[in-house]
Amino acid sequence: MNFDFKEIVTASMILFAVIDIIGSIPIIISLRGKVGHIQSEKASLVATVIMVAFLFVGEEILNLIGIDVNSFAVAGSFIIFFLAIEMILGITLYKDDAPETASVVPIAFPLIAGAGTMTSLLSLRAEYYVENIIIAIFINIVVVYIVLKFSARIEKVLGNNGLSVIRKIFGVILLAIAVKLFAANINELF
Template identity: 70%
Template sequence: MWGLDFREIVTISMVLFAVIDIVGTIPIIVDLRQKFGHIESEKASLAAGSIMITFLFAGEEFLKLIGTDVYSFAVAGSFVLFFLALEMILGIKIYKEEANTSASIVPLAFPLIAGAGTMTTLLSLRSQYASINIVIAIFLNVILVYGVLKSSAKIEKFLGKNGLGVIRKTFGVVLLAIAVKLFASNVKALF
């Protein structure tokens, strides 16, 4: 009915969870809270969800406007995911961010939650999954993001530095496997 597929929703949710890496960004969230005071969890979550859904539906038209297709974007996205996974697994920083000026929308909603990796992933997923399942997975992830933002201090205290490191590396390996799968399934369409 309407293309709903529970397995797809779970798969997409896990992919987005790994790419968004909200648990791995808890140290950044804590740092932002110390620098800027209170973070508006509702505002950040709604902004990130809006950005993701807008890009899911308008991103392909944008690509047509600049003269490329979803398959090319998906292959390029697989490289972005590959490097994000390497950052997570190896604990290195490949992408350097600009200085922060506010906390709730920039840099929290964009680019930390709904950044380039997330947008690339959404278009890559759109080439393989039904849009309704992706939208549901986005909503599930936004709810999770909201919960993590609201309780980030408690989560950090509970998991500790080592626990956060293990979770980050585990999702890095999952993301690496997803990057390889996206590359393999989309590169054929280019030739």
């Protein structure tokens, strides 16, 4: 086992910024208002399974279709870049249809375990030990569960301005991660 506290903290922060569960509170509140109840436990469990499964089989799936991890990481850096731009500027570049129910589909996927998360997991796997990434996933799922369970209270405590500030801070962190990810993998393509 190669447990490394620094890798766990770094991977946790990267996943926290990419998942952006704090920035998603307005979406969660809106879903709760439309459908009544959000299944926090089910959404968290399914998101965990999706992320851990993708961590182990994601690279094999890419190899099967002829894409190397470096190409995926560079493509992922663009996705993370645009997510960061959305967070920092408060704009929406991609708008999904509003779901009819707040079940596993809109919450666990793509809100928690979406394209940015999958890209980040493969990128992290190229740099860190798997056991550290798995711990980081579980740390983030605990945070996700708490936010899902107590989203209404969190919204009242932080207010719109507090949520906006947090979203912008994590947007800048995400932008820096995208630049680092791009720079670390672009040379391997040429």
